[in-house]
Amino acid sequence: MSHDHDHPSYLQHHFDTPEQQFTSSKLGMWLFLATEVLMFGGLFCAYSVYRGNHPEIFMYAHQFLDTKLGAINTVVLLCSSLTMAWAVRAAQLGQKRLLPFMLILTLAGAFGFMGIKYIEYSSKFDHGLLWARAYEPHEEGHHGDDHGDGHEAGAADHGAAHDGGDDHGDADHNGAADHNGASDHNGDAAHEAAAGDHGGEQAEALPDGVLEILPSGLKVEKSTIAPPGSAPSGTVLTVSDDGHGEHHGPEPEKTKVFFSIYFLMTGLHGIHVLGGIVVIFWLLFKSLGGAFGPEYYTPVDLVGLYWHLVDLIWIFLFPLLYLIH
Amino acid sequence: MSTPETKRGGLPHQPPGNTLGKENYLNASRGFLSWALTLDHKRIGLMYLVSILTAFLGGGLAALYVRTELIAPGQTLGDADMYNQAFTLHGAIMVFLFIIPGIPAALGNFVLPLLLGAKDVAFPRLNLASYWLWVCGAIFAVISLATGGVDTGWTFYTPYSSSTTTSVIPIVTGVFILGFSSIFTGLNFIVTTHKLRPKNMGWFNMPLVMWALYSTAIIQVLATPVLAITLLLLIAERAMGIGIFDPALGGDAVLFQHFFWFYSHPAVYIMILPAMGIISELIAVFSRKHIFGYTFIAYSSVAIAIFGFIVWGHHMFTSGQSDLLNMIFAALTFSVSIPSAIKIWNWLATLYKGSISWDTPMLYALSFIILFTIGGLTGLFLGMLAVDVFLHDTYFVVAHFHYVMFGGTVIAFLGGLFYWWPKMTGRMYSETSGRLSAALIFIGFNLTFFIQFILGSQGMPRRYFDYLPRYEFYHQVSTIGAYITALGFMVAAYSLAMSLVRGKLAPANPWGGNSLEWHTTSPPPLHNFEGEPRSDDPYDYGDWKWDDSVEGFVRKDAEATA
Structure with a gap:
């Protein structure tokens, strides 16, 4: 088959035009995002069922989550979404130096988020506030033991x-x-x-x-x-993390399942952030080679969509887990 | 297109339109890697075909073990644990490794771009990834077998699946991976259908099998992620003890069933819809008559896909759902029968006064109509609350399920396989052995499963290792039927295998179909078509006439110019 006449190098042989390839890729990405929404939807559903059956557990246990760190993380992710959108814009306009810069900022946001998540997770581990089977809460006082x-x-x-x-x-x-x-x-x-x-x-x-x-x-x-x-x-x-645990009522039975849900939801989300980091690194690498410009920026656009979804899921996770009243 | 070194001489008795020995997708490149890393949808389809047929063999052997064990009460072959593992293996392999990818990923991959006149699917790399994910999933299934097997049944119901000591995690991981394989195929098909249709092919000029594959793909994309998270939760439940499904921790074991069937009920439409699509093609082509009620069949595929999402609760009528929910789900369940019946009536109307030829694919198609009708109607018994309470978890359910999945999907798969075999391989099989296989499978299947309706209505519970002596006769008939079915499959395999060795060379259009795959050579070239294919009404067979010298159909206008 002849690839030569007028076909740009990025156009795959089975597509007729770059627009056809671009709209196909975009539709594919949206479908993939739909699968992501449904997969997290299952988790949110499990959350709803458990919370509906045991509201007191959520009322009690959410105070062990650090709202301040969660809020900071929300801001960090929102900012990284902004820089990602900016990166897409830079690619579309052919701003070849701004694009990698924005990608680096996005990566910084992603690493910042994971760093703060790490601090939160390790504090949970220190206190034994883990998923049901591993749940062994204890005071902060005795790190040594x-x-x-x-x-x-x-x-x-x-x-x-x-x-x-x-x-x-x-x-x-x-x-x-x-x-x-x-x-x-x-x-x-x-x-x-x-x-x-x-x-x-x-x-x-x-x-x-x-x-x-x-x-x-x-x-x-x-x-x-x-x-x-x-x-x-x-x-x-x-509650020692943020210093102002409002009410220390008696611990409801099965509080431990709250932490199962917490780790599952934030864990799966965290895995998606890690995945995002990998693909953004790939974008960065390609963009430094000047691969993207006004005529071809599909990967930047698609990764941008993915990154916004990851952000969006956190926007739901934060109030559902941290801001319960 | 053709370069001197690839242009080779033809074979003896080669009809025009046959490219064996000349340039085609099979010999476009050579070597293991040219297959393992191919981006060609036709090769990926063939690799899928070989792989799922291997899985089918494994699942079939497990089925034969189960039936042999049940030929007499008490222990026949192995102990009860062995039996539990055998039926779990049978179910899991057949559902996840064979039926779900069977028609879309194997046959669909091969024909979908051809039907659209496209060069490939929209995302060839994703397509290849889908295949290798299937292989990964299969490896995990084998690992679970090697590490002691699983005895939960293919549904992995909690709390048993979260407490049994058998190796649940490997097989669930395998099914999780297979889910992604299925999603990738579905995603690819949706985008391909939307974006790669030729300019003059509108939605309602597509062959009906495209509507079926498209609807299937929608379900694959929208339902499978829920299975993924369900299985992830089950893995976490076993590995970490999270408590979501554990009543001791306030979790809800029935929630697992809701999650599972939210996927797995739509999944039975993933299995049956493409089968219905194939039947729409076969019935029209072999009646040499325009399909009756095209629009209704097309919309009924979409309707089944939509209804399929809102009936999952009928699997839990006896699981402690509220009465209100049961009634709602029962009513919705009945609604699914409407689009299914629309299809059946339209097929019958297509057959009416058609010029029916009894070729092998048509025999399978007619079997399908009979068996699927029985399967569908007995589904209404089970959808009825008062009846289901008695029939739930009996052999009646087993029989119903197999009439739909085996009598429906597997039969249609075989019909499609025999139908497109000449296109895939460039060889004709022997009609005698093909017809014999269809007859044997039809007889064996009915012998195996019709009697299970009676068995179930008399109270024999499913999945039991042992039974009362009064059920023995029925079980023996069923087992004998299973052996006849197995013989039928061996004949089918023989027929297809022998065609590769000494089958006649196939013409471009052996059946007189007018969908675009018959407009190219058998087997097709690497990029499917020489030049732009002309698409017109896929069910208008008037342009084709039988030519004795070709032993196939040729275009009337082509003959005039030649």
């Missing part, structure tokens, strides 16, 4: 699961349910204890002693959620 504690508790957890014979963590819940009435007091006590200087000591003393006290008739003895507080379910954590 974090790993040790984690391992012990983890081992005990396994023990419990085996003893119980059935669902892991099931025992915890029975325990929690039994203690709900009393947990207010326990909670207060825990709070006081944590507020005092003894927090650290107590945390070290507890895991062996307190757990046995549970009076439940079920096999709860080895229940291991038990962080520094005295009761496994009534634990109250002070």
